[in-house]
Amino acid sequence: MATQSHLLARRKFWGLAYVWSGIAVMWAFWLSFVVFLSSPNKLMAWWPLPTVDHGGMIDASWQAGAIDILLIALFGLQHSLMARPSFKSTVMRKVPTAFERVTYVHMANIALFALIMFWQPIPIEVWDVGRGVWRDAIWMLFASGWLILLGRRGDCLAGRSAG
Numbered sequence: 001m002a003t004q005s006h007l008l009a010r011r012k013f014w015g016l017a018y019v020w021s022g023i024a025v026m027w028a029f030w031l032s033f034v035v036f037l038s039s040p041n042k043l044m045a046w047w048p049l050p051t052v053d054h055g056g057m058i059d060a061s062w063q064a065g066a067i068d069i070l071l072i073a074l075f076g077l078q079h080s081l082m083a084r085p086s087f088k089s090t091v092m093r094k095v096p097t098a099f100e101r102v103t104y105v106h107m108a109n110i111a112l113f114a115l116i117m118f119w120q121p122i123p124i125e126v127w128d129v130g131r132g133v134w135r136d137a138i139w140m141l142f143a144s145g146w147l148i149l150l151g152r153r154g155d156c157l158a159g160r161s162a163g
Helices: 005-037 062-085 087-092 096-120 132-159
Strands: none
Touching: 005 096, 062 087, 062 096
């Protein structure tokens, strides 16, 4: 029979293992995400994963587009299912309360990592706004999105509620 101290040591071990695996997943995701979006030329020679513009195995535009839409749907499905009360009451009840949010974030990182790993670049230009006001407006929206995301993440890291 296990003693109280043995059970506490086991819980501590698995708690730390969970935390460190989460940190590893998070950093692997962020590194891959930045390279996925930016496609830096110096890394492309040895980077094993596809990026928005490089890599992939499918040449047909419609097949690449279909795969990419399915990957985006997988990410959305993960977010939608894990947010449902029925999922939380059946699956998340097995997870300690302190790990519920972290588990959701880890699963979101894994879903996005799957999107990055299996992304198929589309070999045609999908859209182009050219130069001028529309291009500037889209870049401003893009930058605003990143500022909002990073601002919310900073609030969360500082222990403030972001929602």
